[in-house]
Amino acid sequence: MGTKTLADVAAHAEVSVQTVSNALNNPALLKRETLERVLLAVEALGYAPNVQARRLRQRTVATIGVRIEPITDNIASSLLDRFLHELTARADERGEHVMLFTATSGEEEVRKIGELARQRAADRFVLTSTHAGDPRIAALLASDMRFVAFGRPWSPAPTHSWVDVDGAAGVGEATEALIDAGHRRIGFLGWPRGSGSGDDRRLGWARALRQRLGFDEAMLETLTARCEDRPDEAVATAQRLIQLGADSLVCASDSLAAGAIGAAMQLGCSLPVIGFDNTSLAAGIGFSSIDQSLGDVASAALTAIDDDAPFSTSIVRPQLVRRDHPRWGIAPAASTP
Missing domain, CATH: 3.40.50.2300 (Response regulator)
Structure with a gap:
């Protein structure tokens, strides 16, 4: 059948090539009915992987934001570096990207997450260094952000997605x-x-x-x-x-x-x-x-933030x-x- 092109998708959906491009890169510009028609053509022709079509339906981008901690010479810092490496590698296997950003406090982290989401630079996020009563959880839930925490809540907390090690x-x-x-x-x-x-x-x-x-x-x-x-x-x-x-x-x-x-x-x-x-x-x-088993933790975190369910939890067994x-x-x- 040959490799399908934007023009093939456009003809199948009875829209312009520019409209298909917008659907793939800037879905927010299109009316819902038009976007759905393009997505049906994408799937029918096999132009994009199913995971890409799913992201388009959800009007998401393939970029995950993660805060990097200040440089410190301790074990926790080296563990976070290893986790970020695994997360980036596993995301790449899925055709996704990781965007790193800095923040000096939890409040600034929440604010920067909001900015990245508004700019459509990233729209899914991973929280690290979580703790009991973490105020970032409630703030992100109130903002309707899609996120997953590396670390379970150890005290009563709002229901949210998390991954932890057993x-x-x-x-x-x-x-x-x-x-x-x-x-x-x-x-x-x-x-x-x-x-x-x-x-x-x-x-x-x-x-x-x-x-x-x-x-x-x-x-x-x-x-x-x-x-x-x-x-x-x-x-x-x-x-x-x-x-x-x-x-x-x-x-x-x-x-x-x-x-x-x-x-x-x-x-x-x-x-x-x-x-x-x-x-x-x-x-x-x-x-x-x-x-x-940080590789397994990273994979579980990526699965959680791609999950259609309201929340997802997972415990990874270490070795x-x-x-x-x-x-x-x-x-x-x-x-x-």
């Missing part, structure tokens, strides 16, 4: 790997109470120890230590756990895991340590860590990345010095 499942898998290796006093080094993702990660550790070893809440609390997400604070906190007899440690982040290894070195001992995020820190030092470091790897308990 931290409890990932930490549970890590804890079970240590149990299978013969460890019985597995400590948990986490963040202060009240952190939604931190509490969720501890839940996976606690659930595995209850189900596999019969631990009660008192025993779990004895093996729990909490501090801010800084390696220097984690050193002193982890030392207390090790001195209480912890034979291995599961940590809420790679930063805490690095601190735990520092604590073990100061005490002159070795034990398995597992982090969370699978950053370059974990690879460089050589400890096991839980990878957030344990094992490393066999002689001092920090998941070694059998009997061979751990």
Whole structure:
């Protein structure tokens, strides 16, 4: 049948070539009846992929706006960079684009999103670094913006689309790997109470120890230590756990895991340590860590903002990345010095 052209679509729809061009590039310029006629011709002739025709029906553009955070030298910043890379790559596979913009506050981010939408530079958005009671959610819902949040609401919030990582499942898998290796006093080094993702990660550790070893809440609390997400604070906190007899440690982040290894070195001992995020820190030092499967998160986010449903939620299961470091790897308990 040959490749179809704009002229073929125009003839089929009984409109001008310019009208077809407007339908493909500036659908807001056309009356609804005319746009629908062009779209029917597009689909009938196979001129555009179905996903493109769908965007045209919804009067959307193929560009997704995402705010980039200020440059900081920390784990959260490197994770966001990895997520943006995955989001851009997955969007490209779908014939979509990612537009990055800056903002110094949540209020400015919401304002810039409104500007980008009015300019038709982007009309779907991904929110990152979400938190309990995030005011951006309500503001975007009130503006009728199509968006998805990377991070579930950890407190009562308006219904909206979100994608998150199943931290409890990932930490549970890590804890079970240590149990299978013969460890019985597995400590948990986490963040202060009240952190939604931190509490969720501890839940996976606690659930595995209850189900596999019969631990009660008192025993779990004895093996729990909490501090801010800084390696220097984690050193002193982890030392207390090790001195209480912890034979291995599961940590809420790679930063805490690095601190735990520092604590073990100061005490002159070795034990398995597992982090969370699978950053370059974990690879460089050589400890096991839980990878957030950011490629899957990016794909789920793109699916959510293309979904016709009023809202969509998805939880991605992370994966344990094992490393066999002689001092920090998941070694059998009997061979751990």
